[in-house]
Amino acid sequence: MRTRLLTLVASLLLAVTACSSGSITGQGSRSDTRRDTTSTGTPQQQQAFGYGARPTGVDYQPDVVVVGGGAAAVRGATDDGLTWTIDAHAPNAGRLRVGSVLLMTSIVAGRVVALTDGAGTRRVTIAPVQLNEVLRNGRIDLHRAIDPATARFQLVPGLQIGPSTPTKDDLPSSFRAQAVTATKPLPPPSISPSFTIGEWKVGLSYSTKKIGATVEHNSTDGLKAAVDMSFKTKNLSIDGAYGVSNGRTTSSGFRINGITGFELGFSVGVGVKKDLGSKKVALLPSGRLSVTLPPGPETAYLPITFALKYKISLSFALGGANATLNGLGEYGLAGPIGIAPSGDVLAPKVSVVRSLTDSLAGLSLAPSGAVFAVNIKGSVGVGPSLFNAGPNAGVTVAVGVTYGSALGAPLTLCKSVFLNVDISGGASVEFDSSLVGVLQKVLPNTKLEFGLETKKRVVDLSSVTPKIPICGA
Known part of the structure; x- marks a missing residue:
């Protein structure tokens, strides 16, 4: 039988403005191609954070921003796994905006709901996205x-x-x-x-x-x-x-x-x-x-x-x-x-x-x-x-x-x-439905559907x- 289960949909106050401004226009397919960073990082980093995403050769959705550097460009994460600190100088890190979809590795991936800058770093809070919000065709x-x-x-x-x-x-x-x-x-x-x-x-x-x-x-x-x-x-x-x-x-x-x-x-x-x-x-x-x-x-x-x-x-x-x-x-x-x-x-x-x-x-x-x-x-x-x-x-x-x-x-x-x-x-x-309460606190602008x-x-x-x-x- 078909049953309902909880899924996450980012309901962002700034997402419409960001997308309609034209500032997020398929950067994932127009990324810095000077080097392939999918395998960047030590084996331990790749186990923890995943392999890096390919900047080209994939038909991404228009609002996907592929940030280069792979696992080696990850500086850390909060214990809820939803806020990530990344190298501000990683390829395309500067193109991230609230409302864009960050794709850095298989784990550092989601819609940006908050973004702050530090000394040489960017602190990005992400909400989970569906796979077809990342991949347009494939x-x-x-x-x-x-x-x-x-x-x-x-x-x-x-x-x-x-x-x-x-x-x-x-x-x-x-x-x-x-x-x-x-x-x-x-x-x-x-x-x-x-x-x-x-x-x-x-x-x-x-x-x-x-x-x-x-x-x-x-x-x-x-x-x-x-x-x-x-x-x-x-x-x-x-x-x-x-x-x-x-x-x-x-x-x-x-x-x-x-x-x-x-x-x-x-x-x-x-x-x-x-x-x-x-x-x-x-x-x-x-x-x-x-x-x-x-x-x-x-x-x-x-x-x-x-x-x-x-x-x-x-x-x-x-x-x-x-x-x-x-x-x-x-x-x-x-x-x-x-x-x-x-x-x-x-x-x-x-x-x-x-x-x-x-x-x-x-x-x-x-x-x-x-x-x-x-x-x-x-x-x-x-x-x-x-x-x-x-x-x-x-x-x-x-x-x-x-x-x-x-x-x-x-x-x-x-x-x-x-x-x-x-x-x-x-x-x-x-x-699991038991996570609803804590998720609403961590991601207050995320709609549960x-x-x-x-x-x-x-x-x-x-x-x-x-x-x-x-x-x-």
Whole structure:
């Protein structure tokens, strides 16, 4: 089905004046061509900021300003990834105006909403743009293996929000979020980051064998939890397709190949004399795993970034004081995941490798339950921090378990497990609805609008043990 998602559209007070004045007239195709700066910068700079854009040979939109110098001309960024300090002497830096579209690298790319000058530098605040606001005519046809050695995780602490209640798309409930902002520089990319979101400790990892997330909680409210969710991988690769003609998107598709399974392990409980009742939480790590790619025929000669984002949602309903619940299960996933250029949903075939139902164990005076959900979304395109503009696709795996009470165990011990898999994708800049509040503060002149994405539930499985009426079979 087609669902709405939030996208960003720059609604600038000065944009109309700037464009109508004739001061922004396709500088991207008339740039300084004395040297090619797409590969300028050290490998570390290119991992952090992306490869430089080509000044010629690309059919850019008229208001695009290609600033030369590549990653080497970047002097720094704020911790929200939206304000960049660049070398004022970089080719075409002086042509930037509020309302123009800056294209410097695959990451330093967006519509200029604020601009100030310093000693030899220009400080530019950008709002994310759609890919067809950068590219007027062209086609991306990307087929690329993803090498873990080239991937880095970029945290964006200035857009980190605190623990929140999951949305109805994550777990059924209302949704509110508290912004947690800071004013520090953007930290350098890392390989396997770990950080805290409120009282939750989150670890993210990526290797040749898995894309993983771990969550731990041990606080005064009595909840003790250790959760490990991972997508198993083998020869991970991506296919990205995007076509634009006269500024109109004509086709889009994105798929992830090489995800071979999903594994879940958990151990949760409540402390002495604590009755947790129910607890729901959504954890949105403010960052992305990324691989920067240089311009070439398969990227429409744009510098682009492959980005992968995570979201974790959890729900616990433990049966009274001192209750515990633990389990370990594994599912096989065979086939590509994503959205084909035709719009068809690409869904994997699912098999049970290790039965979670058989492994469920615990102790409580009343029935206990939990839901564990993780979403990963991949994309290829251009844009800052959390806002990659281009074809994208994601997969959400949600596993729910229930476990009977110890009081009922002499008669029968009921156990049940459900598995849902959702596939989503589109071509717009997308971001989680929980970021709306903090973005409105960072980009007050940016209008939030709804775009469209395809979303479909492709797996809905359940199992009950034993299969008798009292257990709901």
